Amino acid sequence: xxxxxxxxxxxxxxxxxxxxxxxxxxxxxxxxxxxxxxxxxxxxxxxxxxxxxxxxxxxxxxxxxxxxxxxxxxxxxxxxxxxxxxxxxxxxxxxxxxxxxxxxxxxxxxxxxxxxxxxxxxxxxxxxxxxxxxxxxxxxxxxxxxxxxxxxxxxxxxxxxxxxxxxxxxxxxxxxxxxxxxxxxxxxxxxxxxxxxxxxxxxxxxxxxxxxxxxxxxxxxxxxxxxxxxxxxxxxxxxxxxxxxxxxxxxxxxxxxxxxxxxxxxxxxxxxxxxxxxxxxxxxxxxxxxxxxxxxxxxxxxxxxxxxxxxxxxxxxxxxxxxxxxxxxxxxxxxxxxxxxxxxxxxxxxxxx
Numbered sequence: 001x002x003x004x005x006x007x008x009x010x011x012x013x014x015x016x017x018x019x020x021x022x023x024x025x026x027x028x029x030x031x032x033x034x035x036x037x038x039x040x041x042x043x044x045x046x047x048x049x050x051x052x053x054x055x056x057x058x059x060x061x062x063x064x065x066x067x068x069x070x071x072x073x074x075x076x077x078x079x080x081x082x083x084x085x086x087x088x089x090x091x092x093x094x095x096x097x098x099x100x101x102x103x104x105x106x107x108x109x110x111x112x113x114x115x116x117x118x119x120x121x122x123x124x125x126x127x128x129x130x131x132x133x134x135x136x137x138x139x140x141x142x143x144x145x146x147x148x149x150x151x152x153x154x155x156x157x158x159x160x161x162x163x164x165x166x167x168x169x170x171x172x173x174x175x176x177x178x179x180x181x182x183x184x185x186x187x188x189x190x191x192x193x194x195x196x197x198x199x200x201x202x203x204x205x206x207x208x209x210x211x212x213x214x215x216x217x218x219x220x221x222x223x224x225x226x227x228x229x230x231x232x233x234x235x236x237x238x239x240x241x242x243x244x245x246x247x248x249x250x251x252x253x254x255x256x257x258x259x260x261x262x263x264x265x266x267x268x269x270x271x272x273x274x275x276x277x278x279x280x281x282x283x284x285x286x287x288x289x290x291x292x293x294x295x296x297x298x299x300x301x302x303x304x305x306x307x308x309x310x311x312x313x314x315x316x317x318x319x320x321x322x323x324x325x326x327x328x329x330x331x332x333x334x335x336x337x338x339x340x341x342x343x344x345x346x347x348x349x350x351x352x353x
């Protein structure tokens with residue numbers, strides 16, 4: 001397998017041709033990037049509204065935007081910027097009925113006929129999550145979505161948790177943050193996903209796995225296949241938001257966000273972190289997609305000099321030739337996180353022969 005070397009080098013942040021952030025209010029997250037036909041194609045989470053701020057707007061919509069780039073750094077945002085007066089962004093996939101609170105964290109792959117299959121996190125009004133599905137044509141802009149979620153909590157560890165018992169009008173958790181992959185040799189569809197659960201007195205997040213052939217029901221692993229690290233590890237609090245890619249030589253690489261106890265304490269010291277906790281990005285390898293060997297240290301950590309002193313997460317990885325390219329989103333400070341301000345970053349590493 002082409003081992004990922006430790007020298008992951010930041011190469012810059014995503015901007016428009018004018019040198020500005022992809023969103024006028026810097027609200028970008030969860031990039032999913034592919035390279036085909038000589039260009040990078042990115043689907044990302046963003047927010048549109050017209051009046052007021054993102055926090056008080058009555059017409060706020062969180063969904064998926066789209067952009068293209070020749071180099072992964074300067075992006076053509078013609079499909080993302082809005083021509084409608086007052087609006088902040090255009091969405092190619094917007095909230096619907098069951099997922100009225102938001103559509104986020106997409107993962108795509110082409111099927112045998114060349115169409116796109118897209119899985120996404122759908123946000124219920126009560127705060128819980130499930131995974132939705134849409135099918136799209138080649139342009140990546142037009143999607144036909146399923147009316148109901150296609151992957152919902154079943155196992156005990158996947159169930160959302162009430163945060164206001166006994167009324168239970170507010171919840172956290174469910175199944176979210178899908179990573180979808182189709183095995184080119186067998187046609188097996190793989191879905192890795194995150195779920196919030198409470199193995200002890202504290203919340204954590206782990207990664208599950210399901211697979212299927214064709215339109216058959218998903219067959220889930222009986223429990224998480226990737227848990228938070230041991231006490232003292234850099235990812236001991238939780239692991240989430242994974243992206244899995246196939247290794248050309250066999251097996252799978254998993255990129256994920258992890259949270260350490262020290263990072264978690266940053267929020268507790270000042271009250272809370274309402275939208276993002278601090279985080280770093282890690283890597284693990286598996287022969288079968290179920291049993292993983294994790295790297296002992298993170299691949300990418302927050303760096304104030306890079307404008308990412310608070311958070312790096314949401315990894316999207318691809319291999320081009322002998323290079324690993326990693327896209328992610330970074331946040332400069334806790335205050336920026338509170339106001340959802342972020343940018344898309346790119347880093348590159350050499351792959352060992």
